Amino acid sequence: MNLDTLPIGAIARISTIDWAAIPETEGHRLRSLGIDAGALVEPMHKGILFWRDPISVRVGRMTVALRRKVALAIQCEAAA
């Protein structure tokens, strides 16, 4: 399961992130925003009109908007 397939409202823990699939500056910004292995995430909104892009995700007490392309590289597991 990755962040893109994780349904809205489901809380999961990030298991791994495929950093190679994400441009370096974006990867750095992701980490700056606290999106890293071990963080709890919850998709809030997905897409505009008929696109499924971008998505907004709750991380801690903060909401972050990102694109599907990045979400696909973020692997999640059920939060223990």
Add this chain to the structure above:
Amino acid sequence: MTEAVPLVALVGNPNAGKSALFNALTGARQKIANYPGVTVERKSGRASLADGRPVELIDLPGAYSLEPDSLDEAVTRDVVLGRLEGQRRPDALVVVLDAGNLDNHLRFALELIGQGLPVVVALNMVDLAKRDGLELDAALLSAELGVPVVETVAVRKRGLDALIGALGTALLSPATPNAAPVTDRKAIAQTAHTLARKAIISETQGRQWTRRLDSVLLHPVGGVVVLLALLFVMFQAVYAWSEAPIGWIESGFAFLTQTINSAIPDSLFRSFLTEGVIAGVGAVIVFLPLILILFLFILILEATGYMTRAAFVMDRAMAAVGLSGHSFIPLLSSFACAIPGIMATRTIMDQKERLATILIAPLMTCSARLPVYTLIIGAFIPAQSVGPGVGLQGLVLFALYIAGIIGAMLAAAVIQRFVTSSRGGSFLIEMPRYQMPRIGDIALGLWQRASVFLKRAGTIIFISTVILWVLLSFPKVPEGSGQSQVEYSVAGRIADGIEVIVAPVGFNHEIALSLIPAMAAREVAVAALATTYAIDATDEEAQASSLGVKLAGKWSLATALAFLAWFVFAPQCISTIAVTRRETNGWKWPIFMVSYLFALAYIAAGATYWTATAFGLG
């Protein structure tokens, strides 16, 4: 020891309420300049410590860490580390944290505290955190961090005295040499997380305004409807509200001209004052209300936290041409003026996307084009209705806006594909909680925009109108020669050269002449046409008849339409070119921008003229 005023830097994550705190501490007495050698804005101001000693405060650009992703963040790092040449290292830091987002903001705080400078932490926006059901223990946080922690609500001016008090004490303690700053991001993240958990006294669900508003404003369909409605209202208001103040400014300048005319006898000096300075600078200052109203909306949308939602809604559409939601805000600002728009691109992380956004920003219909559009539409397009509530004149104006937007989108697609070879930009942004904007902060922001604009009107535009007046007034036509002053002047002779180039697209000599001063700013084209035709007028009746009527008598419809098409694309604004040079660090991109836009303008004007002529409108 020197008696220099201690320097204190405010530093923190974006959305920590840092600027509001800075405003609250320094009031309106702020100086805005650039950091030496870079184009990042440096905001500074004075505050007084409890014992009356002054301190100088600087508001550093928001950053996530001392490892920069953007130009802004690099400046923050360099100032904090004392590495920026020409900028002394701060004597102390005020680290601003969003109380509602400790987990995240503590990481940067830990990194900053590790640098060894005296630090005071401002635990800001505690009211919002409380609203969201979060209760924090500042004393415990202070003990764990080893630095004073003061609860503040910058927008309500709460906690400022305590913050100033703590700062006074902190400034007495010397900077401890940097022992061993923690650089392992995993370790820092772990510490931040543990600390944030410890500091929480109670956490309930709270009222969750942000979540509820987002369910409407980020709705796949509703969000789009709201954004479009908002933009519609905004543009309506911009033009409706600015009408009256523009009238006042115009009458003010008319009064000034009259006063000068009756006070000073007819002379070269009087002509210089009225036809040169007042006509030229006045033609630009008239747009101040328009620009301010548009910025009022933009500042409010930013302060409430809606702007990032607008970026979210627009992201996918912008992605179609290789841009992203990040480009939306700069492009929106460009409808007022491309200069603040181009400067707003600094927040775009992806450098290729930033460049593409800068290059297309001048295609957004800025307020300077309006007087040109209004003049020509009023003179040539009949005020007839083409449907219920839809006038032909309004429709043409709308079409010009759309032409600019479509032109920009096509240009972006081509630039991203063939010039920057971008892989399509990126969109990654923190969405702040919604917040009521504080009137004082908005007013201060507007005042800063206004002074930047007036400074520009007072310098670049003043100088260029003076130069134009000189070019138009000299050499003096010999008396009785029968030639007109305009044709005989230096400008008239330069226009002869331009006319050769633009004649194929239907432009006459007067248009060629007006294009020269319009390089200073587009709206000057109107003033230049007025000057040209007014100086040329032989009798009073002709002088009195309005410029529009005059144009309608002298230009064909095909020429008028071609003139409009030209102004949709032509990069006629020296300030924009200058700011592009500054923001891209060289002449390569401004030259590229000017070339492709002039080429587009020429093709568009030509296509319009030839088509119109073919339909018998020539």
